[in-house]
């Protein structure tokens with residue numbers, strides 16, 4: 001399969017491409033993805049620029065029809081596309097199918113939102129004057145996405161962008177062209193005018209800066225790592241461009257003495273290791289009070305070691321491979337660093353399976369302190385560390401002692417501590433007796449501190465980013 005770039009309503013011929021490799025089986029090449037140079041990107045920017053005014057003038061019904069069409073098809077094809085996702089990215093088949101269904105739900109949600117576009121009419125403080133506050137599209141939006149949610153993240157950027165009347169250029173991560181291509185292929189049949197949606201695959205470092213710097217691109221929504229995000233924010237600042245960044249996490253899961261042990265273990269297992277730990281909301285720091293510490297570590301280690309790691313497409317597999325060799329080496333090196341700094345490591349070794357892939361055993365590193373590198377830097381793999389603390393107050397202080405602030409969890413039966421934690425955890429999302437990962441699609445998603453920048457994604461809050469506000473005064 002050749003994945004080609006989609007620009008101005010046409011699938012472009014390609015001269016340069018990269019193989020799309022299955023991380024569960026590197027002999028399985030899914031296809032070859034076009035690698036755009038700046039010329040194709042420039043074409044996409046021009047196409048979007050030309051198409052933007054037409055789509056900005058589209059009716060709510062037209063927008064609903066497009067978004068609803070895409071949502072319906074994603075939901076109908078979730079098994080097939082979920083398989084593609086798992087084969088390409090390595091999360092298990094149920095996780096892959098679940099992600100495609102999520103993308104479908106997001107399109108359905110924003111289909112509905114297109115019918116609910118509203119403004120405000122206020123009385124003026126001056127007699128006889130009317131004041132209208134309306135939202136209008138911002139124009140061409142550049143969407144830059146990571147590899148770990150290859151269909152849900154493009155969906156949660158494209159759907160609101162279109163809902164609020166913008167034209168888009170999607171620049172997906174190099175490792176996952178198949179899902180981006182499949183999503184854009186559906187959009188290409190959705191009734192959208194040519195040029196409203198464009199797909200430009202290629203190396204981020206080559207074409208990313210031009211997308212960010214083009215005067216015709218009015219806003220950038222980025223999800224990815226902190227260093228890339230910082231560079232994009234700086235360039236957007238230079239060009240006075242609207243920017244939204246969703247970046248890394250070092251999410252704490254606090255477990256208090258009074259927690260239900262089964263709930264705490266389940267939430268931590270899910271939060272730390274599901275999707276191979278490759279979630280920005282993964283529970284990578286388990287902050288545990290001393291009364292429950294040993295029981296918790298023992299029970300979690302037992303459950304972790306029982307996880308079936310293997311080919312993402314195989315029945316019964318609970319944890320798929322790491323996405324690629326580079327990420328696997330990074331994970332192994334963090335486990336090594338943690339051991340050298342005094343952590344007690346269980347698991348964390350490379351594994352062999354029937355097919356050659358990037359398999360590793362999930363790792364639990366106990367006896368760590370919050371200053372160790374394993375607790376200050378994002379690993380982005382199935383690696384969680386345990387930090388022993390005296391009481392709730394110390395747990396909260398440790399949970400907040402990080403440069404990140406995406407998600408934070410607490411397992412407790414104390415209403416007092418749960419309420420205090422919800423109010424005082426320095427994170428954009430707080431979970432009580434639930435994993436730090438796993439969110440709804442109709443409410444805001446995002447963090448504080450070094451994890452996020454700009455307005456929130458998802459739910460009705462997405463309007464803040466994808467629209468601008470106009471205030472009109474009329475003397476009738």
Ligand code: NAD
Nearest residue numbers: 145146147172173204205208209224225228246247248280
């Ligand atoms: P990355 O920063 O390497 O790449 C993200 C995207 O940016 C890719 O499409 C890449 O091609 C592009 N890019 C690279 N250099 C660029 C440049 N100079 N200019 C413009 N674009 C450029 O991140 P990744 O490895 O794909 O994803 C993993 C990271 O994503 C982790 O840090 C994870 O925490 C984060 N993430 C965050 C969220 C969130 O919502 N907070 C969700 C998922 C993943």
